[in-house]
Amino acid sequence: MSMTAPDLDRLRGVAAPRNHDARTIAALTANPGCARRGVMDAAGVDKDAVARHLGFGVPFGQSQFAITRGNTFEAQVKADGCAELLTLLRDRLGLEVPEVAYDDLGAVGDNEGREVRHARTRKLVQRALETGEGTLFDHPLLRLDIAGRPAYLEPDVIAFQLGGRFHIVEIKSFAVIDGQAEADQVAAAARQSAVYVLALRRLVAELGHDPVEKVAHEVFLVCPENFSNRPTATPVDIRPQLAVLERQLARLTRVDTIVAQLPEEITFDLGEALEEAVRTVEARYAPECMSSCEMAFFCRAEARACGATGALGRSVRDDLGGVDSVETALALAEGVLEPSEDLAETAEQLRLAARLRREALAGVA
Amino acid sequence: MPSSPGAPSPEELEARIAELRTAVRRAMAAGDRQAARAHRAELRAAEGAWDEAVLGDTALGDTALGDTALGEPAPDETADDAPSGERPAPPPPPRAAVPRGLVPVRERVHQALTLIGAPAAPKLIASVYAAFLPGQLPAARLTSLRRDEERSFRSAPYARPYYLCAALTADLLAPARGLLTVSTWPLEQRISGPLSARTDFLTAAIRIAEHAERRPDSPDVQRLLWRFAANIPGAATGAVGTVEPGALIAAARAELDVHAETDRRQRRRAADRARAQLDDAGRLFGARLRAMRSATGTTDGEDDR
Structure with a gap:
């Protein structure tokens, strides 16, 4: 691993490393099989710039309306010294009335430097662990080592301490209607929260306390309730996401094995050879990438060009295990191609599907 | 100071307005109300001249209409509301007049x-x-x-x-x-x-x-x-x-x-x-x-x- 950092720096070329945030770290777990994303993220390559250079820029980023809505709701919940949040925590968690201390870690004085803020976060967390002082910690700045490089996490989150145990409170603006929220959104929020929980646990461990005991694996998702603007809090168990994340991060530090197999002179510098360099590292495109990865448009074009089954969706790729291209699949289905031993079963199913389709179409005619 | 017979250009008037505002503020800060009042009278005149120079006759009807609708700025408005920095404040657009009696x-x-x-x-x-x-x-x-x-x-x-x-x-x-x-x-x-x-x-x-x-x-x-x-x-x-x-x-x-x-x-x-x-x-x-x-x-x- 110690060998990795210089290699990764060379991969990135002259550009400054791009910092991870909880979003990008969470996205790492969304497509674990993608070597391209793994390598580029580990090297801190600005994927957006690369994609734009290749002519596959993302035409629009996050929706401006969504961002505004999110900020407004967050401001509302935090207004007047977190009045609404305190009410929620008192109702749902039995937070005691005296526990109202609020520390804003968003800036130290008028200094918003990351090191300063992290130092202060660390100090207050330590104090809370030792004396139980402090209840709400707004905008704590946490740090997580990603592939040997510290990444600062700029969280829209409140860490809240109750009885010497920390909980993460994530404020999201999607509605919980009748106790139900959109599964995708909850999953994304849980993945992001898992990153914060992990980072907070690392910090607690560094300070010499038991991380599992001191940081709860249950996070509180604060969302608007039904069709109103009134916040409601839902506990979400993020142990699965935490496990995935830990595995992913461990795997990310083994990114050197992938790098070792790459040619010596390869670099992601914006230049003539960029496209070739990007193509050298294998991608694993799935339609879900569109919502989480800047390279998605490039990978999609590539996957379509070579007729990769992954472009049709993850379930198709899994059903056709071992058959990489659509062309091969069609040939197998029509019996033009004789399947090898390990593909016999897949080929059988494909032929069956082809026959059913023929019969169905014949019935219509 | 009322507009001189030579009809100064709007730029000159703007510079003059900025100068007068600073003077008003200084006088107020020094507690010299008399001087402040005198400067403010000059300031009003300069602003009037600026209106005339920029908007001319065509705008006069508009301004008059706006004045009846909105009223004239309260006399103390400028002294209190003007940003008190070193940068000269731009002359107020005549239409953005504040209703009479409105508190700063x-x-x-x-x-x-x-x-x-x-x-x-x-x-x-x-x-x-x-x-x-x-x-x-x-x-x-x-x-x-x-x-x-x-x-x-x-x-x-x-x-x-x-x-x-x-x-x-x-x-x-x-x-x-x-x-x-x-x-x-x-x-x-x-x-x-x-x-x-x-x-x-x-x-x-x-x-x-x-x-x-x-x-x-x-x-x-x-x-x-x-x-x-x-x-x-x-x-x-x-x-x-x-x-x-x-x-x-x-x-x-x-x-x-x-x-x-x-x-x-x-x-x-x-x-x-x-x-x-x-x-x-x-x-x-x-x-x-x-x-x-x-x-x-x-x-x-x-x-x-």
Whole structure:
């Protein structure tokens, strides 16, 4: 691993490393099989710039309306010294009335430097662990080592301490209607929260306390309730996401094995050879990438060009295990191609599907 | 100075207007009201000349119409509202005239803050103003207020009877984000410790409910009170959305009793430190930290909580 950092720096070329945030770290777990994303993220390559250079820029980023809505709701919940949040925590968690201390870690004085803020976060967390002082910690700045490089996490989150145990409170603006929220959104929020929980646990461990005991694996998702603007809090168990994340991060530090197999002179510098360099590292495109990865448009074009089954969706790729291209699949289905031993079963199913389709179409005619 | 027979160009007039504004401000700061009045008369004349030079005859009908609709700017408006920095203020576009008798923004904020009696965020100030006082106070107009006040104080200390200034964080004595206070309050009241966000909220609830008791009920007031009552245990006794001010006061007092002592102690310590360490401007607008000092992470306030 110690060998990795210089290699990764060379991969990135002259550009400054791009910092991870909880979003990008969470996205790492969304497509674990993608070597391209793994390598580029580990090297801190600005994927957006690369994609734009290749002519596959993302035409629009996050929706401006969504961002505004999110900020407004967050401001509302935090207004007047977190009045609404305190009410929620008192109702749902039995937070005691005296526990109202609020520390804003968003800036130290008028200094918003990351090191300063992290130092202060660390100090207050330590104090809370030792004396139980402090209840709400707004905008704590946490740090997580990603592939040997510290990444600062700029969280829209409140860490809240109750009885010497920390909980993460994530404020999201999607509605919980009748106790139900959109599964995708909850999953994304849980993945992001898992990153914060992990980072907070690392910090607690560094300070010499038991991380599992001191940081709860249950996070509180604060969302608007039904069709109103009134916040409601839902506990979400993020142990699965935490496990995935830990595995992913461990795997990310083994990114050197992938790098070792790459040619010596390869670099992601914006230049003539960029496209070739990007193509050298294998991608694993799935339609879900569109919502989480800047390279998605490039990978999609590539996957379509070579007729990769992954472009049709993850379930198709899994059903056709071992058959990489659509062309091969069609040939197998029509019996033009004789399947090898390990593909016999897949080929059988494909032929069956082809026959059913023929019969169905014949019935219509 | 009225326009000379040679009819000066608009540029010349703008320079002259800027010059006169500075003169008015200087005179006010020095307490020389006589000179200020004289300069202001000149300023009015120069502005009139500017209107004529830029808008000419065609605009005269418009302006007259606008004047009848909006009224002329209150005579004291410019002296109070003009940003008091070194940069020359642009001449006011004639159409943006303010209705007669309207109180300047800082005056309105002062009224609302006096009513609240605790450090408050622009949003709360705006809703309190809307509920109890005439007219509107758009929260967006409060954003630059503190900076303007600070600039004014630094260029001419204590020239105004009060300043709208920052709340100071208890640990670093730095300006707390998004909170406005009045300079005439005791320093303890302007400190914001870890518990202060809550105690200020409760204090504001009590003050506003007391004020509401003295006035006829209105939907705006009810809405404002509900905002407090919904988030104070035991305050919302009646139907959803209706608040009995007496019940709100009792509930807020009960919770305030829990926090008040600790909060007062923290505030007093911070205030003592502020008196010892900061100069006048620092006490009003917060300590400016240099990166060096805060980077060490040690502050005097952290340990004596």
